[in-house]
Amino acid sequence: VQLLESGGEWVQPGGSLRLSCGVSGFPFRDTGMTWARQAPGKGLEWVSGISKSGDETYYADSVKGRVTISRDSSKNTLYLEINSLRAEDTGLYYCAKGWKYPDSWGQGTLVIVSS
Amino acid sequence: EIVMTQSPATLSVSPGEGATLSCRASQNIASNLVWYLQRPGQPLRRLVFHASSRSADIPARFTGSGSGTEYTLTITSLQSEDFGIYYCQQYKDWPLTFGGGTKVEIK
Numbered sequence: 001v002q003l004l005e006s007g008g009e010w011v012q013p014g015g016s017l018r019l020s021c022g023v024s025g026f027p028f029r030d031t032g033m034t035w036a037r038q039a040p041g042k043g044l045e046w047v048s049g050i051s052k053s054g055d056e057t058y059y060a061d062s063v064k065g066r067v068t069i070s071r072d073s074s075k076n077t078l079y080l081e082i083n084s085l086r087a088e089d090t091g092l093y094y095c096a097k098g099w100k101y102p103d104s105w106g107q108g109t110l111v112i113v114s115s
Numbered sequence: 116e117i118v119m120t121q122s123p124a125t126l127s128v129s130p131g132e133g134a135t136l137s138c139r140a141s142q143n144i145a146s147n148l149v150w151y152l153q154r155p156g157q158p159l160r161r162l163v164f165h166a167s168s169r170s171a172d173i174p175a176r177f178t179g180s181g182s183g184t185e186y187t188l189t190i191t192s193l194q195s196e197d198f199g200i201y202y203c204q205q206y207k208d209w210p211l212t213f214g215g216g217t218k219v220e221i222k
Contacts, residue, residue: 034211036213043202043216044151044153044159044213096159100206101161101165101204102161103161104161106158107158
């Protein structure tokens with residue numbers, strides 16, 4: 001199982017980003033997926049989950065309305081689009097295999113929101 | 116949302132000793148609890164799910180227990196690779212939520 005996040009970068013407050021997570025080694029179309037994040041020096045925060053079909057999505061209150069999770073089974077890729085970025089969105093963003101109790105996690109991609 | 120509280124925040128343990136980590140939920144989560152270990156430079160590792168089911172390749176020295184709102188992860192005879200930060204997470208209700216973590220450090 002491999003999960004490789006990308007798309008993280010420095011962005012100004014109010015900006016937008018789309019994070020990607022390329023996966024291999026398991027049947028992506030049959031697996032729910034998760035995004036979580038970790039601010040520098042802080043604990044883990046669950047961000048969003050999506051069902052295997054993509055018809056169910058859930059979000060943390062802290063990002064609801066600003067974040068969209070999606071998936072493309074033809075590309076074996078999970079996405080997280082974040083709008084209206086705030087300083088408190090700064091951190092490492094992880095994708096994970098499974099949508100309630102994920103069993104495999106990526107190494108993360110770093111998002112820095114700063115002017 | 117369900118609030119998860121872990122204690123203690125830090126635990127100092129000598130290699131070979133045991134450790135007991137606690138996780139409390141703000142409401143009954145009916146054993147919908149998972150434990151993870153985070154170590155620097157390594158992906159998050161799932162240890163236990165459904166409160167007491169050990170994940171594949173997890174040594175028997177890790178034991179999860181509990182019910183309702185109170186859960187425990189017990190580690191017997193800590194090895195060097197067991198030091199790090201432990202997180203619990205509930206999956207009873209959306210949004211899912213993590214506890215604040217317990218850092219297990221070498222004494």
